Amino acid sequence: MHRPTAPDRQPGRPPRHTPPGGPPPETVDPAVLTALLARHGWRRSGAAAGTYSRWTPPDGAAVPARGRPARTSLLVPESRAYPDSTDLIAEALTALQHSAIPSAPDILTALRTPLDEIHWQRDTPDPDAPAAAWAAQEQLRSGARALLLAAALAARGRAGYHGARHRRHAEAALDRLLAGTAAGGRELTTFLPVGTSAAPGPDDGRLITTTLLRALCATRDATDHQRATGGCEAFEPAVEAGVCQELTEAIGKLVRGSGGIRITLHWAPAAGPPDGFAARPAPVEFTPGDLPVLREAGARYIRDEPPVTVRLTAVVLRMRREAQSGPGAVRLKVLAGADVPQIRAVLDEDDYRIAGHAHLVGLPVRMSGRLESKGGFRRLTGARDVMPVRVEDGERDRLLKSLHENLDFFGEACGGD
Structure with missing residues (x-):
C-alpha cells in the first residue's frame, strides 16, 4: 500500500534528521538496505511489491534491558522513484540507530561503506564465568585476525611459509578491518572495506576476502584428501590458492578447545560478488579431527620453504663479537631488497669492520646473502x-641522530679496528 506524503514533508525536501553515527539517508540505496536486512534474518511482510516493504526483526530478537520481544518495524521504499523515499530511509536508519536488535549496528556499519562480511561461528559451551567468556572472546578475535593476516600475506605473494616477509604491509592492510561483538566467544562478524578501483591492490579488502575464501576451500579439500587417503600431496598445489603455514596455524588456533569453527562469507551488496565467485559462497568448516593434518601440513611448509637469495640495503642497529678481532654478529634494519623489517647476520672480520665504519659515519650498507626460512x-x-651506500645529507643526519640516541648498543662496534 502506498504511504502518502505527510503534510510537513514535501517531495524532494531533505530529511529532517540524519541518525547519529549512521550514513546520510540520501546516500543509501534501498536495495542495499533490504539486502542487508534479509541477510541478517529480518522478515519482510505487509507491503505490495513495487512500492514499499515492511521489515520486522528476526524471531527471538529481544531488547536485552527488558527481555521483551523487540517491536522495531522498518518501512523501506523499493526504490528512490517515490517522493518520500529519502524521508522513509531516514526514519528506518533512525530506528536502527536506537534499536537494541543485535544486528542493527552491523547493518548500519555495512551501509556506511561497501563491506564484505565474514561471520565466524565457534562451537563452544556456554562460559560458566565472566573470565571464561572473556578468554573465549579473545581466542575468537585473535584467531580470526590471524587467519585474515595469513590471507593478507598470501595476497601479496604465494609461499608455503611467509615468516617475517611482507608482515608489516599485511598488518597495515588490516588496520581498516572492522569487527563486531564476539557474543560469548561463539560468534563474531568482521567487515573488510571493498575498494573502488577496477584492479584491487594487495591492501584492498576485497582481495583479502577472495584470497581467504580460496585458501579456506583449498585447505578444506586438501585436508579431506589427506584424511581419506593418507597422502599429503594435495597441500603442495594448494599454496597457489593461498594456503600457507600461517593459515593452517590460525585455523588450528580457532579450532582448539572447541567443537569446530564455521566461516561464512557475504559479499557487499553494493559491490556484488567478484568475477568467478558464487553469489552465496558455501560456509567452510573445520573440526578437531582436522588438527593433526593441519599441524603436519604447517610443519611441512616450514621445512620445505627454500631460502631466498637477496641483495639488500640496511642500517646497522647492533654489533657484537666475542673477541677484539675476527668475525662478528650484526643486527640490521632493512631499507630495501628484502620484505622483512630486521635481520641478523654474521660477518667476517673485514666486512664487520666495514659495517662498523659505515655505521659510525651514518651510512647504510649493502650486502648479499641468503634469507633462511629457519627463524622466519x-x-x-x-x-x-x-659496502657503504652513499645517501643524501638529510637522510645521513637522521641516521646519525638515531646512532647518538642508541650509543649504548654500539660499544663493540670498533673493537679491534
Missing part, C-alpha cells in the same frame, strides 16, 4: 660483499 626469514647466511 630473519637470518641472513653467507653474508658477503659489504
Whole structure:
C-alpha cells in the first residue's frame, strides 16, 4: 500500500534528521538496505511489491534491558522513484540507530561503506564465568585476525611459509578491518572495506576476502584428501590458492578447545560478488579431527620453504663479537631488497669492520646473502660483499641522530679496528 506524503514533508525536501553515527539517508540505496536486512534474518511482510516493504526483526530478537520481544518495524521504499523515499530511509536508519536488535549496528556499519562480511561461528559451551567468556572472546578475535593476516600475506605473494616477509604491509592492510561483538566467544562478524578501483591492490579488502575464501576451500579439500587417503600431496598445489603455514596455524588456533569453527562469507551488496565467485559462497568448516593434518601440513611448509637469495640495503642497529678481532654478529634494519623489517647476520672480520665504519659515519650498507626460512626469514647466511651506500645529507643526519640516541648498543662496534 502506498504511504502518502505527510503534510510537513514535501517531495524532494531533505530529511529532517540524519541518525547519529549512521550514513546520510540520501546516500543509501534501498536495495542495499533490504539486502542487508534479509541477510541478517529480518522478515519482510505487509507491503505490495513495487512500492514499499515492511521489515520486522528476526524471531527471538529481544531488547536485552527488558527481555521483551523487540517491536522495531522498518518501512523501506523499493526504490528512490517515490517522493518520500529519502524521508522513509531516514526514519528506518533512525530506528536502527536506537534499536537494541543485535544486528542493527552491523547493518548500519555495512551501509556506511561497501563491506564484505565474514561471520565466524565457534562451537563452544556456554562460559560458566565472566573470565571464561572473556578468554573465549579473545581466542575468537585473535584467531580470526590471524587467519585474515595469513590471507593478507598470501595476497601479496604465494609461499608455503611467509615468516617475517611482507608482515608489516599485511598488518597495515588490516588496520581498516572492522569487527563486531564476539557474543560469548561463539560468534563474531568482521567487515573488510571493498575498494573502488577496477584492479584491487594487495591492501584492498576485497582481495583479502577472495584470497581467504580460496585458501579456506583449498585447505578444506586438501585436508579431506589427506584424511581419506593418507597422502599429503594435495597441500603442495594448494599454496597457489593461498594456503600457507600461517593459515593452517590460525585455523588450528580457532579450532582448539572447541567443537569446530564455521566461516561464512557475504559479499557487499553494493559491490556484488567478484568475477568467478558464487553469489552465496558455501560456509567452510573445520573440526578437531582436522588438527593433526593441519599441524603436519604447517610443519611441512616450514621445512620445505627454500631460502631466498637477496641483495639488500640496511642500517646497522647492533654489533657484537666475542673477541677484539675476527668475525662478528650484526643486527640490521632493512631499507630495501628484502620484505622483512630486521635481520641478523654474521660477518667476517673485514666486512664487520666495514659495517662498523659505515655505521659510525651514518651510512647504510649493502650486502648479499641468503634469507633462511629457519627463524622466519630473519637470518641472513653467507653474508658477503659489504659496502657503504652513499645517501643524501638529510637522510645521513637522521641516521646519525638515531646512532647518538642508541650509543649504548654500539660499544663493540670498533673493537679491534
